[in-house]
Amino acid sequence: MxxxxxxxxxxxxxxxxxxxxxxxxxxxxxxxxxxxxxxxxxxxxxxxxxxxxxxxxxxxxxxxxxxxxxxxxxxxxxxxxxxxxxxxxxxxxxxxxxxxxxxxxxxxxxxxQREENSEPLKWFVYGMPLVGKDVLEKKEQLADIKKINEARLNRLVERLWPVGSKGIAKEAELLFGKQITPVADVDVHASAGPSTCVLIGVREENTEALKGHFGIHIYPLHH
Missing domain, CATH: 3.30.1330.10 (PurM-like, N-terminal domain)
Known part of the structure; x- marks a missing residue:
């Protein structure tokens, strides 16, 4: 929830x-x-x-x-x-x-439409945290809404958690109940404004397919 x-x-x-x-x-x-x-x-x-x-x-x-x-x-x-x-x-x-x-x-x-997957999942950050003018000027770093929906409907992604103004670290703490390890190349404390990035949970066997589907700006999340 x-x-x-x-x-x-x-x-x-x-x-x-x-x-x-x-x-x-x-x-x-x-x-x-x-x-x-x-x-x-x-x-x-x-x-x-x-x-x-x-x-x-x-x-x-x-x-x-x-x-x-x-x-x-x-x-x-x-x-x-x-x-x-x-x-x-x-x-x-x-x-x-x-x-x-x-x-x-x-x-x-x-x-x-369905219940949340309760099995252990591998988690990733998709997209970069952006706010203000950066949302308009760095569109290529935004999590792509169409790709997210395709991944959901194809069951490539089991769970989704949007990131907002509190940043990745805070949202991950709410999701997992504990702090996360810093993510390389991503400021986990920066505001993600209008959910410019999301946390996505996938089955372990789908991790390679996940990277192929989203392409860039996909980062593993460790907690």
Whole structure:
């Protein structure tokens, strides 16, 4: 279990973003489409971490009516890249008060499809921890959402754990209940922002296939 809410067969996950967008007082300047795409990315990875497949998306738009279509475009682009179809999307916009900074929230609702694998797994870090402008300028270091989904559906990856602002070391401690050995070439204490990297658990016999599937930015994790 990570940060999801379980309501019977339903899994609810969410993420939000503030001060990131196209408004003059935003701290990080980024296209609104990209802001929504990365907020949805976190909620989607949380769904997969709970062994759930999303069925609906709720968009909470505090930025204004003009931003709605751009936010929707970003979310739809993420779902397309992940290979996910037939997702319902709705939500609401703040239109009574004009805000000075961008702010959105994305909630996903899905249904759990399988139980977590309880057998011993080999764990890896996929992707690099990035935050702020680096997310936009170093896209080649991001964990590829399509490759992750393919690996899940093919059972190449048994478990998934997104990494956020607390960094790899903290998330690994939550996952394993103990500290990890430092990972070569990766700052395990750096923020991974909108889950630019993930922890993935695989069966030992699949470790070589894992490296072939993901290619670069895949690092063994020892705990």
């Amino acid at each position: 990570r940060h999801e809410l379980r309501l019977g067969e339903w899994i609810v996950t969410s993420d939000n973003s503030g001060g990131i967008g196209e408004k003059p007082l935003d701290f990080v300047k980024a296209p609104d489409k990209v802001t929504a795409k990365f907020a949805a990315r976190v909620a989607l990875l949380e769904q997969w971490a709970a062994q759930s497949e999303p069925e609906a998306v709720l968009l909470h738009n505090f930025s204004g009516e003009a931003q709605w279509n751009r936010y929707v475009e970003g979310i739809e682009e993420l779902l397309f890249e992940a290979g996910i179809k037939n997702i319902q999307l709705t939500g609401s916009s703040e239109t009574n008060v004009e805000t000075l900074q961008s702010a959105i929230g994305v909630t996903m609702l899905g249904k759990r």
